[in-house]
Every structure is written in structure tokens, then in C-alpha cells.
Amino acid sequence: MSAQAQESKLREGLAKLALSLSDGQIAALESYTAQVLEFNKGYNLMKAENRSEFEVNHILDSLAACQAIESLAKEISASGKEVRIGDIGSGGGCPGIPLAVAFPQYTFTLVERMEKRCAFLEQVVRSLNLKNAKVLCLQADKVKPESFSIEVFRAFHPFDTKITKLLLGMLCKGGYIAAYKARSEKITAEMEAISFMVPSYKKIALTVPFLEDHERNLVVIQK
Numbered sequence: 001m002s003a004q005a006q007e008s009k010l011r012e013g014l015a016k017l018a019l020s021l022s023d024g025q026i027a028a029l030e031s032y033t034a035q036v037l038e039f040n041k042g043y044n045l046m047k048a049e050n051r052s053e054f055e056v057n058h059i060l061d062s063l064a065a066c067q068a069i070e071s072l073a074k075e076i077s078a079s080g081k082e083v084r085i086g087d088i089g090s091g092g093g094c095p096g097i098p099l100a101v102a103f104p105q106y107t108f109t110l111v112e113r114m115e116k117r118c119a120f121l122e123q124v125v126r127s128l129n130l131k132n133a134k135v136l137c138l139q140a141d142k143v144k145p146e147s148f149s150i151e152v153f154r155a156f157h158p159f160d161t162k163i164t165k166l167l168l169g170m171l172c173k174g175g176y177i178a179a180y181k182a183r184s185e186k187i188t189a190e191m192e193a194i195s196f197m198v199p200s201y202k203k204i205a206l207t208v209p210f211l212e213d214h215e216r217n218l219v220v221i222q223k
Helices: 003-016 023-040 051-063 066-078 096-102 115-127 161-170 184-193
Strands: 084-088 107-112 133-137 148-153 171-181 202-206 216-222
Touching: 003 023, 003 051, 023 051, 023 096, 023 115, 051 096, 066 096, 066 148, 066 171, 066 216, 084 096, 084 161, 096 107, 096 115, 096 133, 107 115, 115 133, 148 161, 161 171, 171 184, 184 216
Parallel strands: 084 107, 084 148, 107 133, 148 171
Antiparallel strands: 171 216, 202 216
């Protein structure tokens, strides 16, 4: 596939998500893609064989929750609190980096424990000049309590008692956890197991461009 065709897939996907990003923001997402694919050659950072696969499975997947996350952020902001978003177990930077590109008005902290991944994330943040993002190279259980008003993650960990306690501890009172998840039946099983800690939650169906036949959901929990 030519570079032009691959670029048009990203732009088409953004249009399907009704996201109006500037040429500069799109260029940042393209640069991030190129850096991940280059890093992948020596260190299998994220599962992607080529640019198109990465843009669909990781970037567009991350941005599919933009509307829901912006709604949560506006709610936090309306209550007079600062919007501080933590990407927990950031890994290669999804969803945190695509979201930070899309939302320059909010601050993002990419929480990652592995030093090699942290070095990569710091390189990306510098190269993209993401002034609203920083990397915290730390185990999640060492993060200061109530650090974030919103926590996002894609492949951090299934909800269980230990992880839920950890996530709630890092979250400000009234804040939100927004977890990218797949099948509804798996979500139901996870949430039933922690119902004594999380009596209610919201499940928002997501549609990822070019992956419309894959079930994706955002699980939202308020502290």
C-alpha cells in the first residue's frame, strides 16, 4: 500500500469518527506511527505489521472514545476541578498519545513501569512537542494517591479486586475510570466480580473505523 493510500485511511477514519483534527495534529499521529514501527523492528512494542494496521488497530481504536472522554472531561471542568488524565500502563502510548494529540487543552500523564518503554514514550513526547503530556516511569502502585481526575487504559489489566483498588486510589473523588474493553459478556463477568467495590458502571459502545465487526466498549466508573 502506498504512503498516500495509508494516509487517506487515517483521514477517512478520523472523518468517520467526526474528529476535525488539524494538519499538524494528523502529522503528529503519522509521526508517532512511524516511530512505533521503527522501534518495533528491534523491540516488539505494539502488535502491528504495517502503518495501516497500526493506525486502525491502535490510533483509531484509541480515538474512538474521544466523544465519551471529552464529555467526562467537560463534567470535571464544570465542577471547577482541573482535568488531569492518566494513561495507566501506557506501554507504547495508546490511548494516551493519540488522546493527547486530539486534546491539547487537557494534561496527560503516561504511567509506565518498564524503562525501555518509558524512554520510547519520552522520545515521542519530545519529537511531537506534546507540551500537554509527560511520562511517569513508575509502577502504578507507587503513584501518588488522587493524582488523576480521569484514568484511561486499553490493555492494562482486567478488573479484579486488587487492580480496582489501585485504580480508585490514584483517582480523585468524583473522577472517572474509562477502560477500553471488548466483548460485553466478558465485561459483565469482570464487573460482577467487583460489584461490592463498584456497585454501578456505564458501558458505552464504541465503533472503530474499519473494525466495525469487532465489538468494542468503554467501561466508565465514577469514584
